[in-house]
Amino acid sequence: MNIHKSYAVFGLGRYGKAVAKELLDNGATVLAIDKDRRVVDDLAGEIPLCKCADVTELGVMKQLGISNIDVVIISMAENFEASVMATMLCKEEGVKRIIVKCANEVHCNILKKVGADEVVLPERDFGIRFAKNILTSGFLDIADISSDFSILEIDIKEDWIGKTLRQLELRNKYNINVIALKKGQDVDIVLDPDGIIEENTKMIVIADKKSIKRIK
CATH class of the missing domain: 3.40.50.720 (NAD(P)-binding Rossmann-like Domain)
Known part of the structure; x- marks a missing residue:
């Protein structure tokens, strides 16, 4: 600067x-x-x-x-x-x-x-930045990216296992945007909407504060 x-x-x-x-x-x-x-x-x-x-x-x-x-x-x-x-x-x-x-x-x-x-565009820009960070650190804490939105790691719900992101319609149902999938130390930021969600998978998502309460 x-x-x-x-x-x-x-x-x-x-x-x-x-x-x-x-x-x-x-x-x-x-x-x-x-x-x-x-x-x-x-x-x-x-x-x-x-x-x-x-x-x-x-x-x-x-x-x-x-x-x-x-x-x-x-x-x-x-x-x-x-x-x-x-x-x-x-x-x-x-x-x-x-x-x-x-x-x-x-x-x-x-x-x-x-x-x-x-x-x-904070939601987009921070999402990209945090996604890059987790590729090296393998872990992401909850973080506020604006007054309305947070980025965080969540456990998938049991009834999400075996389904695809397209089938889950998380943006429409919960108003959350999935930016990465994490299993063990592997993090995938190139998401296939028709890929099957496997057991023990975690999601890195961007969501507004109200939606976070609904998915916890």
């Missing part, structure tokens, strides 16, 4: 706040912005340059001096329209690098087309 560059973070939810604090902890100058006054007031003591503003308005962006910022991280995935508008305005203001957090692949593709230099 280049601490001599200037950074701005739009949206101070769990993800945006974590990014802003990490940048600060590493000595970078960070302008943190959220439209919720309560959020800004709560973080004012932790983030010196913390402002309440609507980054979907061009006049506001100009007042904030966004054209002087090197890198903008837009963390407003829950509001796609706002993410698009903020991305377009940053591009118009000449921001050199625009990184946008997305809610899904479709949003990622659209945001790239309107000016995002990089897109972040």
Whole structure:
């Protein structure tokens, strides 16, 4: 990370706040912005340059001096329209690098087309990263990857044995996404939807917090 560059973070939810604090902890100058006054007031003591503003308005962006910022991280995935508008305005203001957090692949593709230099899809990106990690470590602890999703290792249910992933329909029934199958020290991340689930197999899954309770 280049601490001599200037950074701005739009949206101070769990993800945006974590990014802003990490940048600060590493000595970078960070302008943190959220439209919720309560959020800004709560973080004012932790983030010196913390402002309440609507980054979907061009006049506001100009007042904030966004054209002087090197890198903008837009963390407003829950509001796609706002993410698009903020991305377009940053591009118009000449921001050199625009990184946008997305809610899904479709949003990622659209945001790239309107000016995002990089897109972040936490569920996908963390899933890939953790899958690579378990190939070397052979074990995965429960980990939060966002305010809503976790990645964890689960034991298969007895009635899943002998069935295929396609037959189980875990995404439809439980809203969980299987990213790997583990048996002993062997981990398979290239999943065959018609492969038979064998006894003593464990699953590495990404799921929201409510779904986790249903499958435990």
